[in-house]
Amino acid sequence: MSRITDLFRKKNQRVLNVYCTAGYPRLNSTMEVMKALQDNGADMIELGMPYSDPLADGPVIQASGSKALENGMSISTLFGQLKELRTTIRLPVLLMGYMNPVLQYGFEKFCAAASAVGIDGLILPDLPIYEFETEYGPVIKKYGLDFVFLITPETFPERIAKVDSLSSGFLYAVSSSSTTGKDKDLNGQRAYFEKLHEMRLRNPVLVGFGIKDKNTFETTCKYTNGAIIGTAYIKALENAKDINAATAAFLKPILGA
Structure with a gap:
């Protein structure tokens, strides 16, 4: 049983997945940010791999990715930082990113490295269903990684059923067809x-x-198993001198702790 599956088995409601950008706010912040999230109540971590052309990301997450790239973050650097991941982090961790840098790194090499450091799953929004079924899905499965598809309010029920059959871990329901960070009327x-x-x-x-x-x-938890927070947390980290304190201040009111 994967860590993600085990999480939902133990806690099926009010699951909080928090997105952070690898290499932000500083190159060597990655593990510090993840430890702060774990220590302050997050249930899962979505670790963004910065990319120069992130189609689904709004300006705040794009800016964090640009800063991380300026800091020197790359996939190779990230895997180096994650070598000791499972000595400190017990939460499920997913890598979120885009196909171009993953393919440049080498898809099977990427999956093997992710599995080796203890990553639990992948979110690659621009990986089409057909290519997943015919080429990449078997590689992902070979290395024991979950794969999460995205759906939107405009996704037809037939396609939702299809990606549900292909996904493992959970389904990522985008609240509206726009980029991250924009205000949404969730009701x-x-x-x-x-x-x-x-x-x-x-x-x-x-x-x-x-x-x-x-x-x-x-509001989200009334209807689903939980939520993913990204942009608001990145903002909270932007000028943080103490990452753990900033994370605690951000998560405490959300979780009611």
């Missing part, structure tokens, strides 16, 4: 969330894009 997406609930999907559902505080987190 206005009630019909979308209820549709997902009624479909009795095989995978748990986490909602991302627009989750930023206690109110948006609670």
